[in-house]
Amino acid sequence: MLKQRELRTIVVVGSSLAGLRACETLRQEGFAGEIALIGAEAEIPYDRPPLSKKVLAGEWDADRIRLRKPDDFAGLALDLRLGSAAVALDVAARVVTLADGSKLPFDGLVIATGATPRRLPGQPDLDGVVELRTLANSIALRDRIADGAARVTVIGAGFIGLEVAATARQRGCVVTVLEGAAAPLIRGLGAEMGTAVAAVHTRHGVDLRCGVSVAGIEGDGTCVTGVRLADGYFVESDVVVVGVGVAPATQWLAESGLLLGDGIVCDATLQTSAPGIYAAGDCARWPNAVFAGFDDEEMRIEHWTNAAEQGAAAARNMLAVARGETPTPYESVPFFWSDQFDSRIQFVGRAHGGDEIHVFAGDLSGDFAALYGFAGRLRGVLAVNMPRLVMPFRALIAAHATWSEALEKAEQRA
Numbered sequence: 001m002l003k004q005r006e007l008r009t010i011v012v013v014g015s016s017l018a019g020l021r022a023c024e025t026l027r028q029e030g031f032a033g034e035i036a037l038i039g040a041e042a043e044i045p046y047d048r049p050p051l052s053k054k055v056l057a058g059e060w061d062a063d064r065i066r067l068r069k070p071d072d073f074a075g076l077a078l079d080l081r082l083g084s085a086a087v088a089l090d091v092a093a094r095v096v097t098l099a100d101g102s103k104l105p106f107d108g109l110v111i112a113t114g115a116t117p118r119r120l121p122g123q124p125d126l127d128g129v130v131e132l133r134t135l136a137n138s139i140a141l142r143d144r145i146a147d148g149a150a151r152v153t154v155i156g157a158g159f160i161g162l163e164v165a166a167t168a169r170q171r172g173c174v175v176t177v178l179e180g181a182a183a184p185l186i187r188g189l190g191a192e193m194g195t196a197v198a199a200v201h202t203r204h205g206v207d208l209r210c211g212v213s214v215a216g217i218e219g220d221g222t223c224v225t226g227v228r229l230a231d232g233y234f235v236e237s238d239v240v241v242v243g244v245g246v247a248p249a250t251q252w253l254a255e256s257g258l259l260l261g262d263g264i265v266c267d268a269t270l271q272t273s274a275p276g277i278y279a280a281g282d283c284a285r286w287p288n289a290v291f292a293g294f295d296d297e298e299m300r301i302e303h304w305t306n307a308a309e310q311g312a313a314a315a316r317n318m319l320a321v322a323r324g325e326t327p328t329p330y331e332s333v334p335f336f337w338s339d340q341f342d343s344r345i346q347f348v349g350r351a352h353g354g355d356e357i358h359v360f361a362g363d364l365s366g367d368f369a370a371l372y373g374f375a376g377r378l379r380g381v382l383a384v385n386m387p388r389l390v391m392p393f394r395a396l397i398a399a400h401a402t403w404s405e406a407l408e409k410a411e412q413r414a
């Protein structure tokens with residue numbers, strides 16, 4: 001166990017939401033030693049959700065989404081190293097190596113490197129084939145769709161793909177979404193809900209093609225020309241957005257000896273397999289005791305609230321252990337939102353395709369709220385444009401409410 005006197009230098013790798021929250025919490029909790037914050041991107045930390053919404057729509061500029069104003073960084077007294085990725089971690093020597101060759105020794109380390117977009121097998125590097133994860137990606141795509149004349153094809157009807165489709169359509173573009181499953185979001189939310197989300201898009205003129213298989217992206221050698229489907233159909237496109245999910249950004253840890261497995265494997269307190277090294281945000285996998293007894297207790301979450309909460313929790317636990325105190329398990333009910341056209345989708349908890357679903361307010365053709373249950377317990381709540389009906393259930397899920405308790409509460413609320 002680390003002793004307090006040994007915790008002089010803390011390195012935080014990943015200068016986005018989870019990493020910045022870790023730094024802020026370390027200072028709020030009174031840590032006065034050195035903190036180095038390492039970022040692969042040269043940008044001052046910024047918020048990602050607007051990248052597929054207000055920034056892509058051209059309504060907000062980059063300054064509007066900074067997580068902290070450039071001048072505010074002085075108060076945190078960070079050794080801020082932006083534009084140079086960490087490329088290696090030596091757990092035994094307790095040193096992080098950066099791409100520019102510098103070596104940073106640490107007593108404590110928080111890894112918050114997030115996630116990076118997956119590529120399609122054989123994806124060609126053509127002008128017009130894009131992904132959306134960074135501010136640079138968003139600005140480049142914004143410029144391509146700004147005049148509303150582009151034919152935009154989105155591969156993958158996940159949340160980000162659907163948000164891009166909605167924003168591009170609202171700018172006047174011709175938009176096609178290609179999805180392999182029978183409806184969007186089936187694995188996460190089930191077929192009924194996926195169909196309801198699909199209806200929102202088709203109502204707004206998105207050509208949503210589900211149950212299709214992409215054979216390949218085609219081009220003229222320089223620029224993309226379209227997407228070929230397995231049945232031979234060709235979707236002519238000026239822009240192809242590949243939105244087929246993300247993978248945890250852990251390649252740089254491959255030789256470190258840290259336990260990895262679809263994310264950095266952590267214990268309940270967010271400590272990795274090495275003492276004094278913690279992980280937080282999209283890259284972290286940990287057992288979430290709220291969901292003990294379900295089939296998905298160990299999880300990795302790719303949502304804003306989780307990254308913010310975990311960055312703070314990892315920092316607090318690192319300091320607690322250093323003080324000789326008992327660290328606190330990170331137990332939380334995940335929450336996310338997504339804006340698509342005039343629909344604000346909000347979700348608390350977890351859900352899987354086969355869960356029991358009970359719509360308790362509204363109906364699936366418009367705004368609604370629904371419970372998700374599994375093994376006799378409440379597991380999640382989904383609402384479209386009914387914010388009042390979501391958050392009260394967060395506490396109920398945390399309290400391991402039974403399905404019948406949830407039904408009763410839903411009846412009172414509706």
Ligand SMILES: Cc1cc2nc3c(=O)[nH]c(=O)nc-3n(C[C@H](O)[C@H](O)[C@H](O)COP(=O)(O)OP(=O)(O)OC[C@H]3O[C@@H](n4cnc5c(N)ncnc54)[C@H](O)[C@@H]3O)c2cc1C
Nearest residue numbers: 014016017018040048049086113114281282302303304307
């Ligand atoms: C377009 C878009 C829209 C979204 N919309 C929503 C939404 O509506 N609601 C919601 O709940 N969530 C949304 N999210 C998800 C949310 O933004 C993420 O869950 C959150 O950003 C995760 O924060 P993080 O700090 O864990 O990782 P990230 O934000 O991915 O940050 C990781 C940082 O680490 C850096 N990094 C990676 N590798 C290295 C390395 N080796 N060395 C140094 N630095 C490195 C990266 O460059 C990056 O800056 C959205 C995400 C995107 C991309």
